[in-house]
Amino acid sequence: MSDLTKSKKYPFLLVMLILCIMTELALSLAKGMTQAMSEYSSEMIRLPEPVQDSDTSIEEAMRKRRSTRSYKERPLILAEISQLLWAAQGITSQRGLRTAPSAGALYPLEMYVVAGNVNDLPDGVYKYGPHKHELTGLAGGDKRNELCKAALGQTSVKDAAAVIVMSAVYERTTVKYGDRGIQYVHMESGHAAQNVLLQAVSLNLGAVIIGAFHDDAVKKVLKMPEREQPLYIMPLGRMK
Numbered sequence: 714m715s716d717l718t719k720s721k722k723y724p725f726l727l728v729m730l731i732l733c734i735m736t737e738l739a740l741s742l743a744k745g746m747t748q749a750m751s752e753y754s755s756e757m758i759r760l761p762e763p764v765q766d767s768d769t770s771i772e773e774a775m776r777k778r779r780s781t782r783s784y785k786e787r788p789l790i791l792a793e794i795s796q797l798l799w800a801a802q803g804i805t806s807q808r809g810l811r812t813a814p815s816a817g818a819l820y821p822l823e824m825y826v827v828a829g830n831v832n833d834l835p836d837g838v839y840k841y842g843p844h845k846h847e848l849t850g851l852a853g854g855d856k857r858n859e860l861c862k863a864a865l866g867q868t869s870v871k872d873a874a875a876v877i878v879m880s881a882v883y884e885r886t887t888v889k890y891g892d893r894g895i896q897y898v899h900m901e902s903g904h905a906a907q908n909v910l911l912q913a914v915s916l917n918l919g920a921v922i923i924g925a926f927h928d929d930a931v932k933k934v935l936k937m938p939e940r941e942q943p944l945y946i947m948p949l950g951r952m953k
């Protein structure tokens with residue numbers, strides 16, 4: 714082999730070596746992240762970016778929506794949880810306005826996730842932070858059975874892969890609108906819940922609204938602050 718051919722090969726080999734090292738580094742980083750995600754932690758969990766489009770029209774989602782109370786035992790994925798939370802309260806404008814309307818843009822609603830069978834999300838209770846689109850861990854362990862008991866034993870709650878619970882801080886709205894604000898909060902919670910139900914259809918997931926539950930028991934399971942009032946329990950899982 715001539716010296717000229719050899720010298721041409723060296724840069725190529727060097728590039729290949731750098732690519733191999735970078736691939737190895739990326740793989741070990743990804744492995745580390747997966748391991749970190751498999752254990753419950755009270756730290757923030759950044760959610761995957763929600764998608765802003767789909768092949769399901771709003772008409773199709775409304776037509777197909779049906780209360781679904783039993784699910785396959787297959788897990789949900791974190792991207793689906795991300796999408797459902799975005800549908801509920803995701804930020805959709807530079808000014809901080811959200812997917813659901815809010816009287817006076819005062820945003821009294823809070824979203825919790827009770828995870829029991831979600832890939833890359835350890836079992837536990839989490840609170841959604843819409844501004845950074847992230848979850849904060851509140852408690853570890855599978856709380857679906859406890860939540861099911863608080864919901865008068867309705868099996869959809871324990872059979873769901875994950876449950877979204879919506880609560881409200883009434884004062885955020887009543888401080889401006891007085892007692893009328895209570896009505897506004899209830900109206901607003903309906904908007905957000907319907908967004909979740911329609912998003913679930915678009916993701917081909919089953920969901921139901923649970924209104925029958927003991928408020929105090931739900932608050933206890935979710936470690937909800939005193940000033941919050943639970944309004945909706947929404948079990949979610951894969952369609953049978």
Ligand SMILES: Cc1cc2nc3c(=O)[nH]c(=O)nc-3n(C[C@H](O)[C@H](O)[C@H](O)COP(=O)(O)O)c2cc1C
Pocket residue numbers: 778779780781782867921922923924925926
């Ligand atoms: C405010 C509210 C509370 C509800 N509570 C429950 C409940 O506790 N358990 C349940 O299985 N379904 C509950 N549902 C679902 C209704 O039973 C369901 O929407 C109704 O049967 C109509 O069926 P569809 O949703 O498939 O159209 C509730 C619905 C609403 C709007």
